[in-house]
Amino acid sequence: MKVERNEKALLQGLACSDKKAIEAIYRENYNMIHSLIINNNGSADDARDIFQEAMIVLYEKVRSGSFELNCMIKTYVYSVSRRLWLKRLQQMNYYSTVSDNLQETIPVEEELEENERINNEFQAMDRAINSLGEPCKSLLEAYYLDKRNMQQIAQSFGYTNADNAKNQKYKCLVRLKKIFFSHYKNGNGNG
Amino acid sequence: MDDIKMLDGVERYIRGEMSPDERLYFEQLRKTNSEVDQLVVEHTLFLQQMNRFGEWKKFKQALHETHTDLAEQGKINSSKLEGKSKVVYLWKKYRRVTAIAASIAGLTTLSILAVENSLTPRVKDPKVQELVHTVRVLQKNQKALDDKINFVDKKNSQPIISTPVRYNGTGFLIDGKGLMITNAHVVKNSRNIFVQNTKGEQFRAFVVKLDVPRDVAIIKIDDDSFKSVSSLPYGIRKTASEIAEPIFTLGFPRDEIVYGEGYLSAKTGYNGDTLSCQIAVAANPGNSGGPVFNHNGEVIGILSAKETETEGAVFAVQSKYIYQVLEELKSSSLYKNVKMPAKSSLSGMDKTQQVKKIQDFVFMVKGD
Numbered sequence: 001m002k003v004e005r006n007e008k009a010l011l012q013g014l015a016c017s018d019k020k021a022i023e024a025i026y027r028e029n030y031n032m033i034h035s036l037i038i039n040n041n042g043s044a045d046d047a048r049d050i051f052q053e054a055m056i057v058l059y060e061k062v063r064s065g066s067f068e069l070n071c072m073i074k075t076y077v078y079s080v081s082r083r084l085w086l087k088r089l090q091q092m093n094y095y096s097t098v099s100d101n102l103q104e105t106i107p108v109e110e111e112l113e114e115n116e117r118i119n120n121e122f123q124a125m126d127r128a129i130n131s132l133g134e135p136c137k138s139l140l141e142a143y144y145l146d147k148r149n150m151q152q153i154a155q156s157f158g159y160t161n162a163d164n165a166k167n168q169k170y171k172c173l174v175r176l177k178k179i180f181f182s183h184y185k186n187g188n189g190n191g
Numbered sequence: 192m193d194d195i196k197m198l199d200g201v202e203r204y205i206r207g208e209m210s211p212d213e214r215l216y217f218e219q220l221r222k223t224n225s226e227v228d229q230l231v232v233e234h235t236l237f238l239q240q241m242n243r244f245g246e247w248k249k250f251k252q253a254l255h256e257t258h259t260d261l262a263e264q265g266k267i268n269s270s271k272l273e274g275k276s277k278v279v280y281l282w283k284k285y286r287r288v289t290a291i292a293a294s295i296a297g298l299t300t301l302s303i304l305a306v307e308n309s310l311t312p313r314v315k316d317p318k319v320q321e322l323v324h325t326v327r328v329l330q331k332n333q334k335a336l337d338d339k340i341n342f343v344d345k346k347n348s349q350p351i352i353s354t355p356v357r358y359n360g361t362g363f364l365i366d367g368k369g370l371m372i373t374n375a376h377v378v379k380n381s382r383n384i385f386v387q388n389t390k391g392e393q394f395r396a397f398v399v400k401l402d403v404p405r406d407v408a409i410i411k412i413d414d415d416s417f418k419s420v421s422s423l424p425y426g427i428r429k430t431a432s433e434i435a436e437p438i439f440t441l442g443f444p445r446d447e448i449v450y451g452e453g454y455l456s457a458k459t460g461y462n463g464d465t466l467s468c469q470i471a472v473a474a475n476p477g478n479s480g481g482p483v484f485n486h487n488g489e490v491i492g493i494l495s496a497k498e499t500e501t502e503g504a505v506f507a508v509q510s511k512y513i514y515q516v517l518e519e520l521k522s523s524s525l526y527k528n529v530k531m532p533a534k535s536s537l538s539g540m541d542k543t544q545q546v547k548k549i550q551d552f553v554f555m556v557k558g559d
Contacts, residue, residue: 017250019257026257030267044268052254059250118247125244144238145245170195177237 007073015062025055029074033081040085050088054080057108057115071106079105083112128179136172143169197227201234360556361442361481362386362410363490365427365513365531367420369412371396372513373480373556374495375403381558384410389448389550392416396556400520405466406495406508407516408480410556424548425482426535428489428510432468434458439542440472440494442481443555450546451478453505460506461496467506468492474505480556483507488537488545 013021030051037047054077082105129137135157142153154165203209204217221228261267282289360377364370371386378384384396394414401408432438432455440451453472460467470483474497483492492507513531520526537545 017246017253019253022250022253023257023261026254027261027266030258030261034268047268048258052251052258055254056247056250063246121240122244122247125240126248144241145248147245166199167195170198173198174194177234180237180240181233 010073011058011062014059017059022055025058025073025077026051029077032074032078036078036081037085041089042085046085046088050081050084051077053084053115056119057111060115060118061111075106076108079108080112083108087112125180128176131179132172132175135168136175139165139169140172140176197230198234201227201231202238204231205235205238359443359477360479360558361477361494362554362556363441363480363482364420364423364552364554365409365517366529367422369394369396369417369419370399370526370529371410371412371554371556372482372493373408373410374493374508375401375406375408376495377480377556378408378410378558379403383559385557386410386412386554387557388554394554399524399526400516402512402516402519405512405516407493407512409516409520420552422536423532423552424536424545425484425488425490425552426532427513428485428491429514429533430511431458431509432485432491436491437486438470438472438483438491439546440470440474440478440481440483441546441550441553442474442478442494443553444475444477446555448550448553449478452542455491456504461504464506466512467495467508470494470505470507471503472505473503477555482549482553483510484545484549488535488540488549 010021010024014025030047033051033054034044034047037050038044042050057080058073058076129140132140139153139157142148142156143150150162150166150169153169154160154162157165159165159168200209200217204214209217221231258267360373362371362373362377365372378398379401381398384398385393386396387393394412394417396410396412396414399409399411434455434457436455438453438455440453441448442451443449451472451474453470455468456471457469459465460469468491470492472483472494474494478494479496481494482490483494485491489510490513491510493510493513494505494507496506497504517529517531521529537548540548
């Protein structure tokens with residue numbers, strides 16, 4: 001019971017990006033995934049990428065609210081990582097079965113599909129923002145991602161007043177929306 | 192500029208930053224203007240997306256930081272590989288490639304070895320033979336030197352005593368009255384010549400004509416016990432024979448008459464000698480001067496020499512030179528009425544019959 005409560009707490013922490021929760025889950029599970037990848041033709045960098053992707057899957061799942069933990073975090077992370085690595089191997093035309101030490105796994109196909117969709121969207125967003133160039137990129141990031149107010153932004157970017165900064169920010173936003181929605185409508189059929 | 196104002200309005204509306212009056216006005220506008228309504232929905236979606244994106248990015252950032260922190264504290268496996276673990280990792284990563292490469296290399300090596308082995312000429316045996324040959328040449332030279340020394344010694348010490356040397360060869364009749372053909376080298380050094388037939392009867396003979404360049408000699412039996420023959424079964428061929436024609440020989444390499452069979456292998460003799468021809472037949476000393484017959488029982492040559500270096504290369508003086516020598520004899524001496532048998536009566540008979548009829552006219556020639 002205690003373990004279960006502990007896990008629940010961790011997941012709640014994860015949902016609000018609590019650093020301590022992230023660290024705890026990381027510390028508990030990383031080495032397991034590390035050896036899984038290393039033992040199956042992967043590098044340490046691969047292990048890091050795969051584990052972090054699995055963490056994101058878990059994070060998204062917890063945030064969606066629909067997540068009912070009916071297995072240990074460990075099992076979930078392992079299942080997702082294993083599946084992700086298999087897929088990576090297939091993409092590299094490396095046909096092999098991942099050998100594992102008969103660890104319990106659960107089906108995670110649906111989560112992975114959802115994760116892939118979200119990933120694609122966010123990567124598109126990332127590309128769109130990056131393609132704006134400066135100062136648009138920093139301006140938008142400061143306002144929408146870091147959630148700073150226009151007064152601070154105007155000061156740090158060197159605008160004479162907040163209104164000017166705001167105007168500039170909107171110009172940038174129009175451009176970003178154009179790029180984003182063109183991708184959202186064309187590139188991502190189900191949008 | 193209007194667009195931006197509108198966007199500002201929409202954003203403030205969504206964020207709930209409008210005053211109640213303004214909000215009321217804006218909601219009115221949304222209801223009447225579908226474009227504004229659309230813009231609000233769209234922007235809401237966009238802002239949500241931006242929010243999630245921001246969190247996603249932050250989370251990723253947090254993961255990265257956590258990883259770095261934990262790795263530095265040594266609480267998780269570090270990505271920096273050192274020492275043994277690196278070797279193990281590299282081995283694990285490349286063992287398959289290594290195995291494939293190794294087997295390909297192995298196969299290649301083996302096939303190259305096989306090809307090389309099959310293509311390399313077997314140089315071993317000729318070399319060994321060559322060595323044997325060289326040793327023989329040395330032995331020969333040594334022997335020649337010894338002989339010379341002995342000869343010189345003898346010359347110095349005592350006067351030469353001429354010992355009778357026996358020359359053995361073969362000859363055959365070309366005329367019923369006892370004219371015979373043999374090689375010049377068989378009889379040229381002999382003072383007394385005897386011929387012996389297959390029955391063992393011996394007759395005295397003497398040289399009538401010696402043609403050393405052509406290696407042809409004509410001798411005459413001069414013995415009372417010799418009974419002249421009315422006709423000879425074989426003829427002497429006037430023209431050259433063709434290569435591959437089957438031939439046979441009769442001769443006296445030993446006390447018994449010996450039959451040999453072969454074929455004409457070349458129209459010229461040793462080193463392109465046009466006087467003779469090359470035949471392939473077993474021949475031994477004593478066969479010299481013997482007749483070479485073709486399948487019709489015609490004499491096509493006189494067996495004369497054998498190449499010592501090459502096995503199976505025997506040379507015969509072509510039969511047409513018998514005519515030439517005989518013509519010379521006729522023109523300068525009393526043998527003007529000699530008539531050689533031009534036609535063979537043995538044509539169409541089998542070998543046994545031919546030999547049976549011929550053998551009485553083939554003689555062993557002995558000289559001293």
